[in-house]
Amino acid sequence: MIGHDLGGRYEILSRIGGGGMALVYKAHDVLLNRKVAVKVLRQQFVNDDEFIRRFRREAQSAAALSHPNVVSIYDVGQEDETHYIVMEYIEGNNLNELIQERAPLQAEEAVRFAVQICDALGHAHQNHIIHRDIKPHNILIGNNGRVKVTDFGIARAVTSSTITHTGSVLGSVHYFSPEHAKGINTGEKSDLYSLGIVLYQMLTGKLPFLGESPISVALKHLQENIEAPRSINPHIPQSVENIILKATRKNPSERYSSAQEMLLDLDTCLRSDRLNESKTIFPMFNDLEETRVMPAIRGDIVASASAERFEPKVVVSDTSTKWADGENNKNPKKWKKPLTVVGVTLVLLALIIFGFLWLLDKLDTEEVEVPYVVGMTLADARKELESKGLEAQDPPIREFQKDIPKDQVFDQNKQNMRVKAGSAIVLYVSDGPEMVGLKNYVGQMIKAVQEELHSIGITNDRIEIKEEHNEQPLGTILEQTPASGELFDPLTVKLSFLVSKGPETVEMPDLVGEKLSTARKLLKSLGLVLKEENILYEPSYLHEKDTIIMQETHMPLDQVPKGSDITIRVSSGPPADAKSYVLNVRISPAVEGQSSEVKIVYSDARGENMEGITRTITSTVDIPVTVILAPDTVATVTVSRDNQFMDTKTISYDELVSGTGSSGLTIPGEELVPPTQNTEEQPVQGEVNGSDGESTTEGESEGSEQGQ
Structure with a gap:
């Protein structure tokens, strides 16, 4: 079912719950782009026309409800033999999980939840819809603390062919009202009784009635009074206990007349002036239909009564004493005739009773102990039941179970009891972990794929990611293991993905000032491409011809993918007019x-x-x-x-x-100047210098002219 597009609109993402009659999936409404919950009818009920008719009618009635504390019904549909209801998806837990984790709850929190449940029931009752299955499993607590009541009207859809299934009755019997347990018509006050049991469980952490079988629990709802909540949890205010006691009265007339009345009581029960109010006392209720233990009638009393009934009485008086004595003495055997008739009659009655009991014994089927077959394979369980004179219902109820091997029995509807020989026992058999077909993720981005896998329970520690350089964009999946289409268990599978790191990059060198020929060789060695059309020439006074002036596309130290085109500006030498x-x-x-x-x-x-x-x-x-x-x-x-x-x-x-x-x-x-010349020779030297000086002056003059 997971991965299937139900009705061409609802993409099934993961399974989030289920019961005896339906499985619930988280889905994506592709038309409105929102998350929804889809309840799918189990396959064993698809041939029950009456069930389907009532199922859809009740679902449509529930869809008419519009209340902040009622799960909204969006759609009802059928695809082939799959019947489904689409409803609002709530992020959070159900109340049963909250009770298991934290019970007993604080009185303030429990009353806050009860107020919202009661408000939802009041709205439903005004629309002539009776829930009939109020229990913590059907009450959702959103992450924002808002209570949502779900499964409106589903209990009405149970028929005679499904009433014996434990998923439809056993899960709710602890919250039955007495009239529900009797099998008579239930009304609004039955829902209020169930709410009282839920409030009791929230505040005490336990159920008021427990038993070895659903029948024993139902009888306790009929016969026994609940234990006072304050005797279990003395922190419960008396005003809150009074609400529980009133809501759970055996006599419906002693309960709240409506959800609105109970809601008003809940709204004020935590006020300081009510916390320590006196305990409510109810009058004794005598139910003539109540099951009682009667004293056995002893045999000697029966015989005495019979003898007294048939023995003739002698009337004695003063005037008839002699006559009576005379008669008795005269006919001593006359009194024996009536006694004989009585004796024969008693013998005949005894024979008739004995024969009747013998016939009942022959007609009465032998009772056998139901063997415990949970944990056996289906084949072994069938053999074990047949060896005890019982049979397994065919077909068994199959469900996906993540921790139980395929074809192993994980539950049975009857156990630890005696039943008539030949009875059928319903077996719940595991189909193993729910297998999912792996999609083709090649070409998708790894981040989006990881989020999708998380939604079906695959954690990061079971997702292996390998990377390599590739022409595909960074993060693109190149290969996957297992391959597309293979079936896998989301709770145990290990997936492997080869992901692109993008093209391999190199560090861009600094080319400014380099000769064009040198730049060509360097770029080629790095795997970069310099095309002739990407060499832009321009005149320059500062750079010699064929010297690189500027890098256009990538700056020095940039990481550049291999194979990238590089554009540079190169000097063509000075301008033409220079x-x-x-x-x-x-x-x-x-x-x-x-x-x-x-x-x-x-x-x-x-x-x-x-x-x-x-x-x-x-x-x-x-x-x-x-x-x-x-x-x-x-x-x-x-x-x-x-x-x-x-x-x-x-x-x-x-x-x-x-x-x-x-x-x-x-x-x-x-x-x-030579160092050997002396002062005496200076005049002669002066002449020489004079002539030389003249030539030197000429030389300097020539040098000056050249300089000019």
Whole structure:
């Protein structure tokens, strides 16, 4: 059933409960996109036309109820032989589970629940609907604390063919009203009796009547008074006990006249002025139909009565004494004749009674003890019942049981009692865990699949996830084990999924400043793609031709999927109208033969005060300096030697265009004076120096001209 689209609208998600007559599933209403509860009639009842007719009629009547404390009925339908009722889905627990966990409840909480149940019953009674099966199992407590009463009208649908099934009667017999137990028509006050039993159980943690069989419990409802709740739980206020005692009176006329009257009493029972009110005393109720224990009639009393009835009496008087004596003496045997008649009559009666008892004994079927077959396989259970003169009802009632192997009996309707030989025993047989067909999850996202699996009871510790890089988006299921369509038990299955981690990624390198050829090799080694159409060329003063200027699509250190296309901007060199000029700088060391540090700084279209060349020289050298000029700009070249400014050369764009620019820059050094010359030879030397000085002056003049 799980995974089936019932009526083409309700997608069955998981089983959430069940009873002797129906199973309840959680489902998704695909039309209205909401969660609903779907009650499905068990298969053994699908051929009972009267049951189906009443089932649907009562469900339709319950659907007319609209109350915040009544589970709403949304739809009633049939698909093939499946009859179902769609109702409101409540997140929470039923009252029976709450009682098992926490009973006895606090008086305030129990009264709050009872008020809401009573309000729901009042609404139903006003609409002429009697619940007939009020018990904690049919009362839902939502996570918000709101009470919802469910299963309205279902009890009326039980027929003679289903009344013996334990699922329809045994589960409710502890909450029967006396009139319900008698089998007579029940009314509103029967529901109030059941509510009183529920309130009793909430406050004491126990049921008022227990027995070995449903019949014994029903008889106690008829014959015995309930034990006072305060004798079990002295913390119960007297006012609340009085409500329980009144609601559970054997005589319906002594109970509340309506749910509204009981609701008013519940609303005020916890007021301070009522908590310690006196205990309500009810008059004795004598039910003429009540089962009683009568004293046995002894045999000697019967014989004495019979003899007295048939023995002739002699009348004695003063005037007839002689006559009587004379008659008796004269006919001594006359009195024996009536006695003989009586004796023969008694013998005949005894023979008739004996024959009647003998005939009853022959007609009366032998009673046998019902064997306990729970835990046996169905085949062994049948054999055991047949060996005792009994038989198993065919077919048995089968249910999915998560903890019981398939074909093992987990319950029987009669046990620990004697029944007539040949009686049929209803066996409840396990179909094992409910198996579910695995969907095809390949291509779906793992997060959504995990949520769906959680809804059918598969926890994360039974879901194995393996990951690998793939072209599919991150989190996409690539493979699953078991395969699609295989049947599995949601409580024990272990699933394995291979999930995509997305494409494999690499760290994007920093390409700015690299040559295009170098970038090509690096990107190829990383599995990235550089297409020709993704290389964007543009002119640049700052970057040489074929040097990467910018990364367009991915920045350095980004994680990039392998195979991704990369887009870059590459320098095509200076613009077409730019001018390039090579200035030759001829420079000598400060002292010939000694080393000097030379530093050249230039400013042009690429930037200001850019360091060009730094070199150590020991002799005169030529150093070419390339400058680039944009229209209407100038370039400067500044030369320093040994950290001392030596000279600056300016080149203008217009000079280059007109061809009038100077060819270079010359910076001479100093000549070394020989140490052997003395003062006496200075005049002669002066002449030499004079001539040399003249030539030196000319050299400097020439250098200045060159500089100009």
